[in-house]
Amino acid sequence: MQPFSWAQLWFDVFRRMFAWLGSWRREIHHQRGRAIVVGLPLFWLGLFFLAPLLILLKISFAEASYEQPPFTSLLSWGEDQIFSLRFNLANYATLIADCSDPATSLYCYAYVNSLKTAAISTLLALLVGYPIAYGIARSSPKWRLPLLLLVVLPFWTSSLLRTYAWIGILKGNGLLNNTLMALGLIQEPLEILHTDIAVYIGIVYAYLPFMVLPLVANLVKLDPLLLEAAADLGCRPIAAFFRVTLPLSMPGVIAGSMLVFIPAVGEFVIPELLGGPDSLMIGRVLWSEFFTNTDWPLASAIAVALLMLIVVPTLIFEYVQSRNSPEVRR
Amino acid sequence: MAQASRRPAALEPWQDANARPFLRIQNITKTFGNTYAVDDVSCDVYQGEFFSLLGGSGCGKSTLLRILAGLETPNSGRILIDGVDVTNMPPYERPVNMMFQSYALFPHMTVEQNIAFGLKQDRMPKAQVAERVDAMLELVKMRELRARRPDQLSGGQRQRVALARSLAKQPKLLLLDEPLGALDKKLREHTQFELMTIQERVGTTFITVTHDQEEAMTMSTRVAVMDAGRIVQVNTPANLYEFPANRFVAEFIGSVNIIEGRVIEQLDGEVRIQADGFENSFVMDHLDPLPLGTSVAVAIRPEKLSVHDERPVERPNWVQGKVVDIAYLGDVSIYHLLTPLGRTVRVQITHEQRYERPHYRWEDEVFVSWDSEDGVLLLG
Numbered sequence: 001m002q003p004f005s006w007a008q009l010w011f012d013v014f015r016r017m018f019a020w021l022g023s024w025r026r027e028i029h030h031q032r033g034r035a036i037v038v039g040l041p042l043f044w045l046g047l048f049f050l051a052p053l054l055i056l057l058k059i060s061f062a063e064a065s066y067e068q069p070p071f072t073s074l075l076s077w078g079e080d081q082i083f084s085l086r087f088n089l090a091n092y093a094t095l096i097a098d099c100s101d102p103a104t105s106l107y108c109y110a111y112v113n114s115l116k117t118a119a120i121s122t123l124l125a126l127l128v129g130y131p132i133a134y135g136i137a138r139s140s141p142k143w144r145l146p147l148l149l150l151v152v153l154p155f156w157t158s159s160l161l162r163t164y165a166w167i168g169i170l171k172g173n174g175l176l177n178n179t180l181m182a183l184g185l186i187q188e189p190l191e192i193l194h195t196d197i198a199v200y201i202g203i204v205y206a207y208l209p210f211m212v213l214p215l216v217a218n219l220v221k222l223d224p225l226l227l228e229a230a231a232d233l234g235c236r237p238i239a240a241f242f243r244v245t246l247p248l249s250m251p252g253v254i255a256g257s258m259l260v261f262i263p264a265v266g267e268f269v270i271p272e273l274l275g276g277p278d279s280l281m282i283g284r285v286l287w288s289e290f291f292t293n294t295d296w297p298l299a300s301a302i303a304v305a306l307l308m309l310i311v312v313p314t315l316i317f318e319y320v321q322s323r324n325s326p327e328v329r330r
Numbered sequence: 331m332a333q334a335s336r337r338p339a340a341l342e343p344w345q346d347a348n349a350r351p352f353l354r355i356q357n358i359t360k361t362f363g364n365t366y367a368v369d370d371v372s373c374d375v376y377q378g379e380f381f382s383l384l385g386g387s388g389c390g391k392s393t394l395l396r397i398l399a400g401l402e403t404p405n406s407g408r409i410l411i412d413g414v415d416v417t418n419m420p421p422y423e424r425p426v427n428m429m430f431q432s433y434a435l436f437p438h439m440t441v442e443q444n445i446a447f448g449l450k451q452d453r454m455p456k457a458q459v460a461e462r463v464d465a466m467l468e469l470v471k472m473r474e475l476r477a478r479r480p481d482q483l484s485g486g487q488r489q490r491v492a493l494a495r496s497l498a499k500q501p502k503l504l505l506l507d508e509p510l511g512a513l514d515k516k517l518r519e520h521t522q523f524e525l526m527t528i529q530e531r532v533g534t535t536f537i538t539v540t541h542d543q544e545e546a547m548t549m550s551t552r553v554a555v556m557d558a559g560r561i562v563q564v565n566t567p568a569n570l571y572e573f574p575a576n577r578f579v580a581e582f583i584g585s586v587n588i589i590e591g592r593v594i595e596q597l598d599g600e601v602r603i604q605a606d607g608f609e610n611s612f613v614m615d616h617l618d619p620l621p622l623g624t625s626v627a628v629a630i631r632p633e634k635l636s637v638h639d640e641r642p643v644e645r646p647n648w649v650q651g652k653v654v655d656i657a658y659l660g661d662v663s664i665y666h667l668l669t670p671l672g673r674t675v676r677v678q679i680t681h682e683q684r685y686e687r688p689h690y691r692w693e694d695e696v697f698v699s700w701d702s703e704d705g706v707l708l709l710g
Contacts, residue, residue: 228430232399
């Protein structure tokens with residue numbers, strides 16, 4: 001073994017670094033096509049997702065002001081020759097302070113209410129969407145495409161318009177109440193509009209395709225032989241569903257639930273139009289901070305916090321997905 | 331060709347008029363649209379048998395097996411298992427388990443969980459489930475791989491898990507749909523014997539479906555040959571081979587020379603036949619007298635023929651031919667002879683000694699001969 005020398009060590013370090021850089025360059029050179037294929041969407045995401053997000057993050061550390069734009073700059077070049085970088089944590093402090101007192105909290109209440117509304121809506125969408133998806137997946141291939149089209153069809157109308165249509169159905173003298181009263185099932189009109197129930201109906205209706213599509217994609221892959229094997233081993237159809245079909249469709253259930261839950265948390269239009277005063281969701285709070293109070297920094301802080309709230313479950317989902325998929329495990 | 335006669339005659343319950351059949355298939359018919367998948371099939375299977383349904387694709391063997399499992403409902407007919415009519419019993423209530431052709435292992439469960447699936451469904455106590463699973467893993471030699479999932483197993487290992495899973499509930503009747511179909515040839519031969527050993531150890535009645543006649547012959551106590559939704563013949567492998575009931579069975583099992591002709595003379599226990607496309611006539615054993623002019627077919631296995639350089643004057647039946655094809659298979663050689671009138675005869679010669687001179691060459695003029703008892707006379 002050679003005696004230790006610093007020169008030798010540095011030489012080794014540099015040699016390896018350059019070797020690595022060299023191989024990296026060769027990689028780029030050989031896989032130019034691949035670089036373009038990967039690079040284009042990365043560029044798109046960077047320009048229209050990452051950059052705005054960084055701006056949002058920046059604003060959340062600023063202070064509100066009455067100038068145009070309505071927030072202060074983080075960097076300043078003072079008269080006393082001091083270049084200063086000011087991070088204002090007051091917005092986050094406000095959020096934390098707000099959350100520490102549940103009785104009077106506004107933002108925290110809106111957060112929790114958003115999560116609750118989104119969770120209940122997701123569960124309802126799953127309960128409604130699973131049988132639909134199962135039916136479509138089990139139908140003959142000839143019927144599958146038309147049925148899927150029917151699920152997606154409402155998307156061809158403006159979502160705002162469809163939400164207004166629900167007002168017409170749910171209001172006191174609306175279609176639903178009039179029908180039920182005409183049939184003599186109820187004596188007084190039901191109070192649905194401007195309640196949480198109306199919000200659930202609206203969200204489930206609006207996001208149902210996001211639940212159904214991944215579930216169908218998953219359920220068509222289910223080998224019907226597995227159900228025959230379950231029956232052969234003593235399972236009645238119900239038991240076979242819970243022991244075979246449901247566990248195997250979990251990736252579809254998770255994907256569909258995420259696709260409904262994530263946008264539902266930040267939903268603004270549906271609670272605004274269908275919800276009552278209690279249905280305060282974070283989207284409405286954000287809107288009023290931005291446009292009514294013109295407190296962009298606080299609004300940005302809320303938005304960043306909301307994003308965190310959504311990113312964490314997404315990461316959990318990714319983790320579960322990668323653990324379940326056999327390709328990764330091999 | 332393996333023709334294992336595995337059991338002594340005393341253990342052949344189908345010979346015993348007093349034996350009670352374990353499984354009775356009575357006049358089962360199943361149609362899909364206008365086609366008869368299974369056409370009025372009746373058959374009895376006895377306790378502890380290794381019974382094979384053999385036939386080409388689309389002959390109805392798999393449909394019949396699925397009817398036994400309860401996965402298809404027959405249009406008419408009855409199925410009795412151990413004296414109980416199960417015709418309208420759903421699959422989850424039948425004392426029957428099936429090993430599927432593609433194995434149909436649950437991909438989200440480990441080997442252990444797959445085997446325990448049916449036991450847990452029956453609400454068996456946990457300790458007992460663990461015990462039974464252990465015994466099954468031992469039986470199929472899969473102890474080390476108990477925690478694996480099906481996608482981490484090879485084809486042969488999956489086959490074992492599927493077998494263990496279907497045996498775990500100790501069914502009265504085990505159905506196997508092409509149990510060795512997905513394995514390569516070497517593994518298949520090995521597994522055939524293993525399957526027989528396991529069947530003898532657990533004593534369960536096995537019914538297997540296969541298109542591979544060698545597999546059916548090797549493993550089975552009896553074989554039912556199926557064609558176009560009907561059972562053509564049921565018998566032991568040896569009897570099917572040596573005494574085929576008709577031309578379909580003779581041609582389906584092993585290879586055979588079929589010579590068509592008419593009866594021209596009635597002898598004592600024998601008939602003389604003038605074959606179409608042969609110069610001379612042949613004498614074949616036949617106990618019942620046949621009217622002159624009856625059209626018959628003589629079926630002779632290639633290994634029953636002997637080959638001579640000269641015309642074998644002392645033998646009752648002979649054919650002259652020219653060697654046109656030789657296939658060397660190691661243990662045997664197959665020769666194809668062309669007769670002067672353009673018929674092809676297949677002959678098999680066993681290589682009994684290492685230092686044998688090459689038997690015959692292309693274009694050699696040879697004679698083949700056989701005795702009147704060596705072939706089967708098929709009517710119609």
